[in-house]
Amino acid sequence: MKPTDEFQYLTVLVSIILGLGLTQLLTGVGRLVQARARVRAYWPALMWVGLLLLFHVQVWWAMFDMRAHQGWTFLAFLVVLLTPTSLYLMVALVLPDVAETTGGSGGPPETGALGGRILDLRAHYYAQRPWFFGAAAAVVASSLLRPVVMDGRLPLDLDRAIQAAFLALLLGAAWTRRAMYHEVMTGTAAALFGAYVVLLFGRLR
Numbered sequence: 001m002k003p004t005d006e007f008q009y010l011t012v013l014v015s016i017i018l019g020l021g022l023t024q025l026l027t028g029v030g031r032l033v034q035a036r037a038r039v040r041a042y043w044p045a046l047m048w049v050g051l052l053l054l055f056h057v058q059v060w061w062a063m064f065d066m067r068a069h070q071g072w073t074f075l076a077f078l079v080v081l082l083t084p085t086s087l088y089l090m091v092a093l094v095l096p097d098v099a100e101t102t103g104g105s106g107g108p109p110e111t112g113a114l115g116g117r118i119l120d121l122r123a124h125y126y127a128q129r130p131w132f133f134g135a136a137a138a139v140v141a142s143s144l145l146r147p148v149v150m151d152g153r154l155p156l157d158l159d160r161a162i163q164a165a166f167l168a169l170l171l172g173a174a175w176t177r178r179a180m181y182h183e184v185m186t187g188t189a190a191a192l193f194g195a196y197v198v199l200l201f202g203r204l205r
Contacts, residue, residue, distance in 0.1 A: 004067055004068070006069075006070075006072050007066060007067045007068075007069065010072060010077055010080070011063060013081065014063065014080065014081065014083075014084050015060070017081075017084040017085060017087075017088055018056050018059065018060055018084050018087070020088060021052075021056055021084065021087050021088040021091045022053070022056050024088070024091050024092065025049065025052055025053060025056070025091045025094075026053075028049075028091070028094070028095040029049060029095070031098045032095060032098070032119070034098075035098050035119060038117065038118050038119055039118075039119045039121065040118055040119065040120045040121060040122065041121055042120075042121040042122035042125055043183075043186075044125060044182050044183055044186040045094065045095075045121040045122070045124070045125040046121070047186050047187075047190060048090075048094055048132075048186065049094055049095065051189065051190060051193060052087070052090055052091055052094060054193065054197075055087060055090075055139070055193075056087060058193075058197060058201060059083055059084060059087065061201055061204065062201060064204055064205065065205055066080070066150075069150060073149075075149055076146075076149045076150045079142055079145050079146055079149045079150075080142070080146065082138060082139075082141075082142035083139055083142045083143060086135045086136070086138040086139045086142065087135075087139055089131075089135040090132055090135045090136055090139070093128045093131055093132045093135065094128075094132065095121075095124070096119050096120075096121070096124040098119065125182075126177055129173065129174065129177065129182075130174050132174075133170050133171070133173040133174035134174050136170045136173075136174075137167055137170040137171055137174060140163050140166045140167045140170060141167065143163055144160060144163050144164070144167070158199065158200065159200055162192060162195070162196045162200075165192060166189065166192060166193075169185050169188060169189055169192075170189075172185065173185050
């Protein structure tokens with residue numbers, strides 16, 4: 001079997017998971033828009049929704065780099081698969097269920113002007129923080145591990161340096177609840193990801 005045939009076969013499952021993640025993310029955004037009268041917005045949460053959309057596209061785009069890889073192993077494929085599965089978990093956690101109760105104070109849930117329970121994005125963000133950023137760290141860790149498992153080496157290049165910076169930011173976010181950290185980290189992560197794409201993934205390679 002040619003390397004390109006192996007690549008096309010293995011990427012089918014990756015494509016399905018990425019497609020499911022995008023579908024769930026866009027569905028969640030649509031439902032949030034429909035319920036906007038009772039949404040209490042929080043900009044870091046909304047920023048991560050946008051970043052997740054871009055992450056899915058970038059992961060699919062970057063997969064093309066592996067088309068010539070020879071000697072695929074089950075372990076290598078598991079490491080590759082960890083990226084889209086962790087992204088899917090992030091999508092499942094980033095937005096609250098439209099039917100979710102978010103009173104948060106032990107009393108009766110708050111209601112919006114048009115009825116229905118308030119969807120507090122800030123409360124949801126911090127409630128899901130350890131799992132969400134743990135999954136995000138798994139996405140980056142899988143990218144760092146990929147050349148080690150597939151090629152037996154860890155290149156010390158700009159790609160790995162940016163990924164290491166991302167990993168440090170995400171582990172900090174999983175550990176701390178400080179709002180200031182999360183707001184600064186979210187802006188930094190967005191800028192870092194933009195630079196990452198422009199510098200390393202501007203063209204299909």
